[in-house]
Every structure is written in structure tokens, then in C-alpha cells.
Amino acid sequence: MIIDGKQVAAQVRAEVAAAVKELEARGRTPGLTVVRVGDDPASAVYVRGKRKACEEVGIRSVEHHLPATTSQAELLALVRQLNADPSVDGILVQLPLPKGLDESEILDAIDPGKDVDGFHPLNVGALCLGKPAPRPCTPHGVMRLLAEAGCDPKGKRALVIGRSHIVGKPMALMLLEKHATVTIAHSRTADLAAEVARADIVVAAIGKAEMIRGEWVKPGAVVIDVGMNRKPDGKLCGDVEYAAAAERAAAITPVPGGVGPMTIAMLLVNTVELARTRT
Numbered sequence: 321m322i323i324d325g326k327q328v329a330a331q332v333r334a335e336v337a338a339a340v341k342e343l344e345a346r347g348r349t350p351g352l353t354v355v356r357v358g359d360d361p362a363s364a365v366y367v368r369g370k371r372k373a374c375e376e377v378g379i380r381s382v383e384h385h386l387p388a389t390t391s392q393a394e395l396l397a398l399v400r401q402l403n404a405d406p407s408v409d410g411i412l413v414q415l416p417l418p419k420g421l422d423e424s425e426i427l428d429a430i431d432p433g434k435d436v437d438g439f440h441p442l443n444v445g446a447l448c449l450g451k452p453a454p455r456p457c458t459p460h461g462v463m464r465l466l467a468e469a470g471c472d473p474k475g476k477r478a479l480v481i482g483r484s485h486i487v488g489k490p491m492a493l494m495l496l497e498k499h500a501t502v503t504i505a506h507s508r509t510a511d512l513a514a515e516v517a518r519a520d521i522v523v524a525a526i527g528k529a530e531m532i533r534g535e536w537v538k539p540g541a542v543v544i545d546v547g548m549n550r551k552p553d554g555k556l557c558g559d560v561e562y563a564a565a566a567e568r569a570a571a572i573t574p575v576p577g578g579v580g581p582m583t584i585a586m587l588l589v590n591t592v593e594l595a596r597t598r599t
């Protein structure tokens with residue numbers, strides 16, 4: 321079974337559009353502000369996708385595009401201005417920031433009540449403690465894809481490959497919250513093939529093209545590919561050897577058309593949720 325991220329994302333957007341209508345009826349249009357610094361071409365593409373998705377569901381979206389030469393103090397000042405602006409429900413600072421800017425200090429400065437990415441330490445802590453708070457969009461989207469594929473993590477062996485703050489770590493916590501037995505693998509893991517071979521759920525988020533071999537996958541496993549790698553021929557591919565893995569997996573996400581569209585859909589979910597809690 322191929323898990324169609326585009327289709328699930330469209331369903332999520334329809335749910336969000338209905339929630340936006342309800343908020344609007346109470347005179348409250350949700351607003352997302354995206355801050356993009358510099359001219360990373362991939363960031364420009366992603367931010368365009370976010371704006372388009374906002375328009376589709378009726379979320380007011382504003383982009384602040386700052387030059388690569390922006391100083392830490394200038395960026396901090398913008399974040400503080402957005403924190404204080406009552407028309408802003410969600411703030412997203414597009415990562416990565418240009419070299420020389422301190423990402424962590426910027427993320428810490430975002431009002432945790434406007435943190436659509438769920439990257440603020442207070443929200444990370446809330447996730448860790450199982451308290452309600454905005455959840456990082458990519459792992460949040462993965463949980464929804466698992467549910468749509470009929471996969472309940474309870475009691476399953478889940479392997480998360482990658483330990484980033486953005487995907488791997490929060491992913492492991494969310495799977496744990498759903499009672500999976502969770503392993504986190506990373507670049508220093510001794511025998512990755514053996515870890516994959518015993519996993520019922522594999523979430524690959526390493527950023528290395530087709531590094532997870534199809535033959536490692538346990539027959540009947542569910543494979544979620546968070547990777548977004550560009551091959552020399554310009555085509556996108558994931559972290560998993562897709563065709564070979566699909567032969568063994570019970571369900572698998574493609575790249576593109578899997579996790580990526582869900583990341584954007586969950587950003588909309590988080591924006592509406594933040595707007596709701598503000599009113």
C-alpha cells in the first residue's frame with residue numbers, strides 16, 4: 321500500500337478550511353507570518369508552498385523577506401515586533417538561517433504561544449511531558465499518516481533514524497506517547513541494517529539519498545520516508561530505496577508526495593489551533 325500524502329494533506333486542509341470558517345464567523349481570521357532570511361532557493365520554494373496552502377484554506381499569510389546580511393539584533397527585533405502584534409497568531413522562522421545568525425537564540429525569542437513549529441524549548445518540554453502544545457509539523461504529519469494507514473504504534477517496535485531537533489527527537493517522543501517501543505538510530509549506530517530488520521515502523525530522517533536498503537525492511541513493516549534529497553539528475557528522492565522497500569513493506573510513503581505535503585498541512589492545523597487558543 322502506498323500512503324498518499326498529497327491526498328491525506330488535502331483532507332487535512334479541508335478540515336482546516338472548515339475550522340477557519342468557524343473562527344471567521346467569530347470575527348477572527350487566523351494569521352501566519354513567515355520570516356525568510358537570505359536567498360536559499362529551497363527555502364523560497366517551501367515558503368511559496370506554505371503561502372499557497374494558507375490562501376487555499378483562508379488563513380491570512382504574511383511573509384517578511386530579509387536580506388542575507390541581516391544582523392542577529394535586527395532579526396530579534398522583528399521577532400519581538402511580531403510577538404507583540406495581535407494580528408499574528410503564528411510565527412515561523414524558515415530554517416536554515418544564513419551562517420552567522422544564532423538559530424537557537426532566535427527560536428527562543430518566539431512567543432511560545434505563537435510558535436507554529438513547536439521548536440521553542442517550552443513547547444519541546446511540553447511535548448516531552450505529554451502536555452498540550454504545538455507539535456513540530458513534520459513528525460505531527462507522520463503520526464497522521466500512520467493513523468490513515470491504519471497503523472497503531474501501540475506495542476510496536478518503532479525505529480526513528482535521525483536525531484534532529486526538528487524531526488528525529490520529537491518523532492521519537494510522539495511514537496512513545498502512542499506506546500510504541502522506540503529506538504533512535506543515527507550516524508554512530510553500529511548495525512543499522514539489523515535495527516531496520518526488526519522494526520515494525522521505520523521513520524527515516526537522515527538526509528542521505530536511498531541509504532536505507534529495501535532488503536533490510538522487515539516484511540509487513542510500515543515505512544515513512546522523511547528524506548528530501550536531490551539526485552544528480554535533479555529528481556527528488558527519499559532516504560529509503562523506495563521500489564525495493566515497497567516490495568516488502570505493508571505500507572510506505574513516496575517522495576515526493578508523502579511526508580512533505582503533510583508538513584505544510586500540519587502547519588495550517590497548528591496555526592488554527594494557536595488562533596483558537598488566543599480567542
Ligand SMILES: Nc1nc(=O)c2c([nH]1)NC[C@@H]1CN(c3ccc(C(=O)N[C@@H](CCC(=O)O)C(=O)O)cc3)C=[N+]21
Binds near residue numbers: 365412415437581
Ligand atoms: N521553520 C521551519 N519549519 C519547517 O517546517 C521547515 C523549515 N523551517 N525549513 C525547511 C523544512 C523543509 N520543509 C518542507 C515542507 C514541504 C515540503 C514539500 O511539500 N515537499 C514536496 C515536494 C516539493 C518539491 O517538489 O520540491 C513533497 O515532498 O511532495 C518539503 C519540505 C519544511 N521545513
